[in-house]
Amino acid sequence: MSSMSKLFLLLLTVLLVIGGVIFFWSSDEKKIKANLASLAEYCSSTKREPVVETLKKVTQAAKLCTDPCFVKIDSINIDHEFSPSEMTDRFLMLKKRLPDTVFSFHDTFIEVATGNLAEVITTLRLKGENIDGQFTDAYELNIVVEKRDGDWLFSSFSVVEFMKK
Numbered sequence: 001m002s003s004m005s006k007l008f009l010l011l012l013t014v015l016l017v018i019g020g021v022i023f024f025w026s027s028d029e030k031k032i033k034a035n036l037a038s039l040a041e042y043c044s045s046t047k048r049e050p051v052v053e054t055l056k057k058v059t060q061a062a063k064l065c066t067d068p069c070f071v072k073i074d075s076i077n078i079d080h081e082f083s084p085s086e087m088t089d090r091f092l093m094l095k096k097r098l099p100d101t102v103f104s105f106h107d108t109f110i111e112v113a114t115g116n117l118a119e120v121i122t123t124l125r126l127k128g129e130n131i132d133g134q135f136t137d138a139y140e141l142n143i144v145v146e147k148r149d150g151d152w153l154f155s156s157f158s159v160v161e162f163m164k165k
Contacts, residue, residue, distance in 0.1 A: 104125045118146075141159060
């Protein structure tokens, strides 16, 4: 084998290794974004959503969270850990309180700090209808995500209060 062929094979190998690292590194971000999209879908609701579908969605939303999951929302004095059943109850209350509401995440920044921990900064947008008419709200969230048994699960949600930013 000529030295030119060896150099070509070496260069090809290096490129494949770099490509693989980039592909697998970004796949963690893709999985986290996919879980955010699923969470938004599970929390969104319609007035005509069947009860069975609602229960299925809140159960799926809770499965995206660790046991326990920490939630901090200063404006309504929430600052503690929730078990999976408590998270299910909270998601159910949220859907009942906000019927006909679409949840979505925007301007999402993900930093995978270690192999099993990531920090997410994102804007949660709520668009829906209530007794007073249509509304649109936005909240900045800091989310901690942990990789457990190959799955990225939400372990902490903190609402960034406007006046504290």
